[in-house]
Amino acid sequence: MASEHIEQKLALLPELPGSYQMKDKDGKIIYVGKAKNLKNRVRSYFKSEHTGKTEQLVANIADFDFIVTSSEKESLLLEITLIQKYQPYYNIRLKRGTGYPYIKITNERDPQILLANEVADDGGHYFGPYPNVYAAQETLHFLQKVYPLRRCNGYQGRPCLYANIGQCLGACYKEVPEEVYNEQIKKIKRFLDGDTKVVTKMLQKKMAEAAANLAYERAADLRDQLKFIEATVEKQKIISRDGTPRDIFNFYMNRGWLSVQVFFIRQARLMKREKRLFAIVGSAQEELTSFILQFYNRQNAVLPKEILVPAGVDKEAISQVLNIPVRTPQRGEKRALLELAGKNAKIVLDEKFRLLEMNESKTSGAMQEIADALNIPEIHRIEAFDHSHLQGSDMVSAMVVFEDGVPNKNKYRKYKNKTVENADERAETMEVIRRRYTRLLKEHSEMPDLILMDGGVIQLNAAREVIEDELGLSIPVAAMVKNDQHKTADLLKEEGAAHVHLDPNSQGFYLLQRIQDEVHRFVITFHRQLHSKSSLGSRLDGIAGVGPKTRQKLLTTYGSMNKMASASLDDLKKLGISERVANNIRISLAAMQNHDD
Template identity: 90%
Template sequence: MTTKHIEQKLMLLPDLPGSYQMKDKNGKIIYVGKAKNLKNRVRSYFKSDHTGKTAQLVENIADFDFIVTSSEKESLLLEITLIQKYQPYYNIRLKRGTGYPYIKITNERDPQILLANEVTKDGAHYFGPYPNVYAAQETLHFLQKVYPLRRCNGYQGRPCLYANIGQCLGACYKEVPESEYAEQIKKIKRFLDGDTKEVRKMLQKKMATAAADMAYERAADLRDQIKFIEATVEKQQIISRDGTPRDIFNFYMDRGWLSVQVFFIRQSRLLKREKRLFAIIDSPEEELAQFILQFYNRRNSVLPKEILVPKGVDTQSIAAVLNIPVRTPQRGEKRSLLELAGKNAKIVLDEKFRLLAMNESKTTGAMQEIADALDIEKINVIEAFDHSHLQGADMVSAMVVFEDGVPNKNKYRKYKTKGVLHADERAETMEVIRRRYTRLLKEHGALPDLILMDGGVIQLNAAKEVIEDELGLSIPVAAMVKNEKHKTADLLKEEGADHVHLDPNSQGFYLLQRIQDEVHRFVITFHRQLHSKSSLGSRLDEIAGVGPKTRQKLLSNFGSMNKMAQASISDLQKLGISEKVANNIKISLAATQHHDD
């Protein structure tokens, strides 16, 4: 039976080409497929009756993922690559090798050009794979005629048949100079890398001549040959042509959340994709730069030869730390791959928001599932807390409220802690909980049915100490325990107690994840706003003639340095600022922006 989670994801699939990956309950990829239209193809698994191995596959699907490509052909090539990498249990046709041929130039004294079923580490040059097998065969025959290498078994003291008709350089009866092979191989590589202009021009001329001579069959053969060449050497975004191992990073930001896509290009193919979603404090470009540095530091893996990033990211700083080139492509294949990564990043974040919206409208029973798990009779109102700080300083907190499974944003609260100077989880939690519920008691406000802390044992114990010991309240308190991916996995009621598990496919589990995401987003957004204003305010304090009142006017009217820097002298004077001070502001902000750039 299809789970609610899969039902919701099916509704969000795009009408675009791509590759899809079916996963089992352990997150292991068990099948990889391709689609001209992802929505129609993936839905067909769950909306149609199946028999045999397909029915077994569907029974074992617990989740799925997908990567959008730019064409159906690219989705096929990506499918091939992912099957080779993950060796999914239910893929049979492409499990060994690719099922599609490569064109291979052998690594030997008298090299040959031939078809191969898979790539091996034999020093040969490989091109492909080519989904159109017949076109690849015809193109190979064409290359053997136009750029011959060796087509015989080697020296035999006399010319072979192919040498007699000009399709073998003659290793069968003479010693062929290595330079002659090298020149032919250079032409073949250029042709298979897409430089077919000269050859196509020659074929088109022959085709026109044959048509003029009324040799229509010959003209048709030449026309087909041109089509086979186009089908074989057509450039693909999924297959890089220069063979450079590179990683591609791009992002999409919305509503305080950053979606990052990482494409790993290896052996001229998109070998792997990783995706990340997280709330951010700084600008998306700054966050991406930090993410890249932490990404490689945490993975402790072999670095690529090149990293590609979007415009605005500090390429020099990343390159200096990692000691590899970091570039922003302006055009061509690399630019297209970067844009494709950005497109996938947007799709992932859009899917998250749409899933949240769908789950908010389907909360029947979710609150009760949480109540049952925690042995609480009934839950109508949940208040959740989270903290944020910047390298141990500027500690802030926030609270979100969910009523009957739906967020009530009118009741959200932000807290700038007063008595906590540095990142002290216990002190921060105690102050915020004390302020929140002392005020509710004083104002005779309604108390929640459950308090959730987005942290571990320290925050749980601190909150319970204030609620139970200081205020004498009996509100249940639990901590949302995260897994290694920083996502809510369980609940914790008491230090040392067993974790309270919820079914990962239940509405109660999804509600917990929504609460965690929402409180984290809210506190991070608040922190980002304070950090931005504080940073801008400190810069304004350094400008001659700008006092507290002028500073406040500027912050209230413009809000950001970019808007302030774009304002004219007259715009600044309208706020009651003298021309001299306005000039100082313009000069100082221009210099600051130039330094930042």
């Protein structure tokens, strides 16, 4: 029977083509498959009866992942690549195979065109791989007839059979100029890159002539040849048409969280994918720029020959630091790959939010599990705190409230720093806890059953010092301790004590992670809003005639530069701004936008 975690992920699978990867309890990929419809295919493993090897596979599945592609054919090609890379235990047959063929133009004085089982570092031109092996073979034979290169073993003093029938340029009995080969190779490359209009038109004409002359077998052969060509040269987004090693970064942002996808293109194929999720303060483009630079500033990081990024990312800065080209493709296969990475980034973040929503509705017993772990009689209300700062300054805090396992957003609170300088988390914790619970005492309001700090010993001790020593309250306080992936792993009740463990598959553990994610999201969103307004406010200060009152009116009414810049002269005058100052605002904001663009 599938675990609750898998059941939830099954409910969120998209009805799209792609490749799926089954993982064991250690996170190791044990099976790779492909699907025309990921939802139906992956669900079938857990919703149907199985025997033999499939039964063993399902029994060992602890989690799964997937990559969405643009077609069933692309999912098949991706499946091949991932099997060859990860060598999963339950893919024995494909693991031992040679995969699907490539069409190769050899790198030699008298080049040949032939089929190859894999891409080698030999200077040759490779096209594929082609899942329809027979179609690839027939297309190769067609190319050898229409755009001949060398089909013999080399010079032998007389024309070979293929030279006599026009399928060899004649290296067997003469010296063929290099420019003749280059012209043929140029045509072959254009053909295999999808430019088949001339050839298709020629074959269609011959097919019509054969049918008119009642040569139906010949017409059928030509019809099949057209189908083989179409199957072979079909555009594929997961395949790069050149062999340049490149990394592709794209993102999707929502609710203060950034989802990043990294596609690694090697040997003209999508060889690997990495995905990251994290809350951010600045703009998505700024955060992605920083992420890319940090991504390569790690041990054993291998730089590609080219990096592709979406518009808005600081390509020049990345290129200067890494000393490799950084580009934003506008069209073609590279653009399609970039968009596919963005599509996968959106799916991953949407899945995260939907899993959170599903878990929020399944809170039975979760609060009690946390209470039992901390030796608290019962818990109905938890208040959790987190801090955020930007490079050591502008620290802010936020609090979220969970009642009976469900977030009560009406009781969330935001805190601007009033007394703390720089990123002093102990002092900031004491200030916020003091402000929160002094207010509740004055208002005779209900206290929480548990206070959680998103941090470690420093935050825990600071909060307990205020709660117990200053305010004389007896509210339990615990810290949410994170692991290397910055995810809640344990609880800490007091300094020096052993960590309190929760079963990673329990509802209590899921609830704890939801609380951490929610308070982190809330404080980051708050910080980003303040940072954005502060940045815009400083820009407004530089406009002639705009003082503190006018600036506040503009920020309150519009909130963003785009909305402010699109406001008409009459709209600005309605705020009590003179025509002269309104004109200054419109001209200055337009100039700022042009500069940013």
